[in-house]
Amino acid sequence: MSAAPLLAVEGLTKHFGRTPHIVRAVEDVSFDIAPGEVLGLVGESGSGKSTIGRLILRLIDSTAGAIRFDGQDISRLPERQLKVLRRNAQMIFQDPYASLNPRLRVREIIGEALDAHRLASGARRNERIGELLETVGLQATHMSRFPHEFSGGQRQRIGIARALAVEPKLIVADEPVSALDVSVQAQVINLMQDLRQRFGLAMLFISHDLDVVELMCDRIAVLYLGRVMEIGSSDDISQRPRHPYTRALLAASPKADPDAPKIRRMLTGDIPSPMAPPSGCVFRTRCPAATDECARVVPKLRSASGGHRFACHYDTAHDEEPAAA
Amino acid sequence: MDTSHLLSIRDLEARFRTEDSEVTPVRGVTLSVGAGETVALVGESGSGKSVTSLAVMGLLPRPAGRVSGGQILFRRRSGEMVDLVSLPLPELRKLRGSEIAMIFQEPMTSLNPVMTVGEQIAESVRLHMGLSQGAAMRRAEEMLDLVEIPNARHRVYEYPHQMSGGMRQRVMIALAMSCNPSLLIADEPTTALDVTIQAQILALIGRLQRDLGMGVLFITHNLGVVAEIADRVTVMYAGQVVETGSVRDIFRAPRHPYTGALLNCLPARARHREDGRRVVQSIPGSVEFVNGGCSFAPRCTRAADICRTDAIALENEKERSVRCLRWRETFA
Numbered sequence A: 001m002s003a004a005p006l007l008a009v010e011g012l013t014k015h016f017g018r019t020p021h022i023v024r025a026v027e028d029v030s031f032d033i034a035p036g037e038v039l040g041l042v043g044e045s046g047s048g049k050s051t052i053g054r055l056i057l058r059l060i061d062s063t064a065g066a067i068r069f070d071g072q073d074i075s076r077l078p079e080r081q082l083k084v085l086r087r088n089a090q091m092i093f094q095d096p097y098a099s100l101n102p103r104l105r106v107r108e109i110i111g112e113a114l115d116a117h118r119l120a121s122g123a124r125r126n127e128r129i130g131e132l133l134e135t136v137g138l139q140a141t142h143m144s145r146f147p148h149e150f151s152g153g154q155r156q157r158i159g160i161a162r163a164l165a166v167e168p169k170l171i172v173a174d175e176p177v178s179a180l181d182v183s184v185q186a187q188v189i190n191l192m193q194d195l196r197q198r199f200g201l202a203m204l205f206i207s208h209d210l211d212v213v214e215l216m217c218d219r220i221a222v223l224y225l226g227r228v229m230e231i232g233s234s235d236d237i238s239q240r241p242r243h244p245y246t247r248a249l250l251a252a253s254p255k256a257d258p259d260a261p262k263i264r265r266m267l268t269g270d271i272p273s274p275m276a277p278p279s280g281c282v283f284r285t286r287c288p289a290a291t292d293e294c295a296r297v298v299p300k301l302r303s304a305s306g307g308h309r310f311a312c313h314y315d316t317a318h319d320e321e322p323a324a325a
Numbered sequence B: 001m002d003t004s005h006l007l008s009i010r011d012l013e014a015r016f017r018t019e020d021s022e023v024t025p026v027r028g029v030t031l032s033v034g035a036g037e038t039v040a041l042v043g044e045s046g047s048g049k050s051v052t053s054l055a056v057m058g059l060l061p062r063p064a065g066r067v068s069g070g071q072i073l074f075r076r077r078s079g080e081m082v083d084l085v086s087l088p089l090p091e092l093r094k095l096r097g098s099e100i101a102m103i104f105q106e107p108m109t110s111l112n113p114v115m116t117v118g119e120q121i122a123e124s125v126r127l128h129m130g131l132s133q134g135a136a137m138r139r140a141e142e143m144l145d146l147v148e149i150p151n152a153r154h155r156v157y158e159y160p161h162q163m164s165g166g167m168r169q170r171v172m173i174a175l176a177m178s179c180n181p182s183l184l185i186a187d188e189p190t191t192a193l194d195v196t197i198q199a200q201i202l203a204l205i206g207r208l209q210r211d212l213g214m215g216v217l218f219i220t221h222n223l224g225v226v227a228e229i230a231d232r233v234t235v236m237y238a239g240q241v242v243e244t245g246s247v248r249d250i251f252r253a254p255r256h257p258y259t260g261a262l263l264n265c266l267p268a269r270a271r272h273r274e275d276g277r278r279v280v281q282s283i284p285g286s287v288e289f290v291n292g293g294c295s296f297a298p299r300c301t302r303a304a305d306i307c308r309t310d311a312i313a314l315e316n317e318k319e320r321s322v323r324c325l326r327w328r329e330t331f332a
C-alpha cells in the first residue's frame, strides 16, 4: 500500500473481567486502513468484531496494543486529548431503533454532533442539518420529526447523517444493514457506496454477512474467537480462501441460487467459549484438518501472496475442492 | 379442492382490533403444503408471515386477533380433512403438538426455563401419546439423540440456559418432533443463529423431513435459506400471497414484479457502476397496504392505471400462481 495508513492497529488485545473469568474478546489483532479504504470484519457472533470497533473509537480501553490514527497512537490518550479522533472518526450502529434517542427530534440528534465540534450555529445550523438529511436521501423538513415517525431504513439514514455531520475521515459501521430487510438493505448499501465515492470515506465495515462484505469492502479480515484467521483483498478471501475457517464460513453461507451445490463440508460443534479458548490454534476443535501440532502451537499469520495472509500451520488450500463461488 | 395436500390455506384473512380501529394484516393468503414437501413462505418484515402461521396453529392472540375469512384445511392422519378455522378449540389443541408442530426463532421464549429439557419433552409425550413416566423419559433421550445432541443421556438433565443457542434450537426441534407431527411449521428457526450453526440446523430439519415424511412450512425472509431448503416457494407482500412456484421457477423466472425486484436486491446480484463501486438494485419507497388495486403499485415499475382500481385476484395455473394483472406482458 502506498499511502500512509489512516488507521494502523497493532497487537490489539482486549480482555473483559478478571481472573479466573477472563473473556478474551480480542487477542493480538493487527491491520491497517488506508485513507478512503474499506476494510471488512467478518466472523460469527462473539468473535470480537464490535469490541474492535469500540476499541478503535476509544469507547472502551484496550488491554494492550497500539491504535495509530493519522500517525498518532491514541490508545492511551486521555479523553481530553481525543478531539482529533472524535472529530474524524464516527460510528454507525446496527440497531436503528436503539441508537437514536426517542425523545429528541432529528434536528437535535444531528445538531448535537455539530454543536460538540462547533461546526455550525445560528441559521447555518439548520441549513447544514437540512443538507445532511438530503445527502442521505431524506428531506430537510424531516428535521422536526421524532425517530419513531420513521421506518427502519430511514432511521438508519438518520444515523448515517449524524455520523457525517462532522465530516469524518473514518466510519466504523457495526452491522449497519443486518437488521434491515433485503430491499431496504439494498437502499442503504447503495447510499453508503455513494458517500464513499463522494467524500472519500474510509470504513471499518463490520458484518457477519459475507455477500454484503464482499460487495462493500476492498479488503476483508476474518475473525474467530478474537483472532484474525485470514486477511486479504475481497477477491482473495472470497475466491482464494486459504484458511479452513474461511472456507467453512463461505461454504455455510446459503447461496440464493437453487442450482448451487447444497451446503457442503459442514462444521460440527459449537463455537468454544471465549473464557476458555482452545490451546494452540483456537479453531482446532472444529477444524477438519487439525493435528496434534495445532493443539500445541499458535499458528502465526503468514503470507500467501501480496497482502494476503492466513494463520494456519498447513496450506490446505489444494487438499479440498475449491469453495463454491 | 385438492385433497392430496396436507395443508391447504384458501383466501385467509386475519384481523386485529386495536384501540380505535381494526387492521387486516393478512388479506388473501392461499398456499398449500404436501406431505413430504418443504414450502418456504417468504416476505419482508410485516408482510404477514407470522400472523399466517399463528392462524394455522390457532394461536392468534385473543380476543384482539381473529381469522375473519377463508379456510385452513388440514388432512388428519386418519385421512379426514378438517377446517382449522371452524374446528372447536379443544379439538385444535389436540392436533397442535401431535399432528401439527411449530418451532420459533427464539427457543428461549417457548422453552420452560425452570424445567430440564428432558422433563419438557417427557411431559409433552406423556400428554399426547399417553406414555408412562419412564417410557417418556426414554423417549426424551431418543429425541435428543435424533436431533444430534451429543451425550443425550446426560443432556436430558440440563436446563435451557445451560445450552448454546444452536443446542436450544435442537431441543425445540426435538420437542416438536416428539409426537411425530405430519406438519411442521418453522417460523424463522435459524435467523438468530450463526451461519455455521444455521447450516447444521437446516441440514437437521431437511433430514428429519425426509426420514419422517413430514410436510414443512418454513417461514423466512432469507432468500439464501429458501434456495437451500425449499421445494416450492410462496411469496407474500403486504398481507397477500403474490406468487407461488417451484423453487427453480421462482429464482429463475419470477412472474410477479415484486419477486423479481426482491431477488435483484440481493448483494450476490450486485453490478458495477461507472465509478467502479458495486451497487444493487433497490426497491424505492416502503410497503403500504393499499385498499383497492395492487398493493405493490406504488413501487412497481410496471404499474398502469388498471392496476390501481380493483382488487387483483390470484391467478392459479397448475404449480404456479401469480397476483398481477400484467405478468404476461412483462414476463412472458
Ligand SMILES: Nc1ncnc2c1ncn2[C@@H]1O[C@H](COP(=O)(O)OP(=O)(O)OP(=O)(O)O)[C@@H](O)[C@H]1O
Residues within 6 Å of the ligand: B016, B018, B023, B025, B043, B044, B045, B046, B047, B048, B049, B050, B051, B052, B061, B064, B065, B221
Ligand atoms: N397482536 C397484534 N396486534 C395488532 N397488529 C398485529 C399484531 N400482530 C401482528 N400485527 C401486525 O400484522 C402485520 C404482520 O405481522 P407479522 O408478524 O405476520 O409479520 P411477519 O411477516 O412475520 O414479519 P417479520 O419478518 O418481521 O417476522 C404487521 O403489520 C404487524 O404489526
Ligand SMILES: Nc1ncnc2c1ncn2[C@@H]1O[C@H](COP(=O)(O)OP(=O)(O)O)[C@@H](O)[C@H]1O
Residues within 6 Å of the ligand: A016, A017, A023, A024, A025, A043, A044, A045, A046, A047, A048, A049, A050, A051, A052, A274
Ligand atoms: N462489556 C463486556 N463485558 C464482558 N464481556 C464482553 C463485553 N463486551 C463484549 N464481551 C464479550 O467479548 C466477546 C466479543 O464480543 P463482540 O465484540 O460483541 O463480538 P461480535 O461483535 O463479533 O459478535 C464475546 O464473548 C462477548 O460476550
Ligand code: SF4
Residues within 6 Å of the ligand: A243, A244, A245, A281, A282, A283, A284, A285, A287, A288, A289, A290, A291, A294, A299, A311, A312, A313, A314
Ligand atoms: S492450524 Fe491446525 S487447527 Fe488451525 S486452522 Fe490450521 S489445520 Fe486447522
Ligand code: SF4
Residues within 6 Å of the ligand: B256, B257, B258, B294, B295, B296, B297, B298, B300, B301, B302, B303, B304, B307, B312, B323, B324, B325, B326, B327
Ligand atoms: S398488478 Fe400492476 S402494479 Fe401490481 S405488480 Fe402487476 S404490474 Fe405491478
Ligand SMILES: [Mg+2]
Residues within 6 Å of the ligand: A049, A050, A051
Ligand atoms: Mg457485534
Ligand SMILES: [Mg+2]
Residues within 6 Å of the ligand: B049, B050, B051, B187
Ligand atoms: Mg415474523
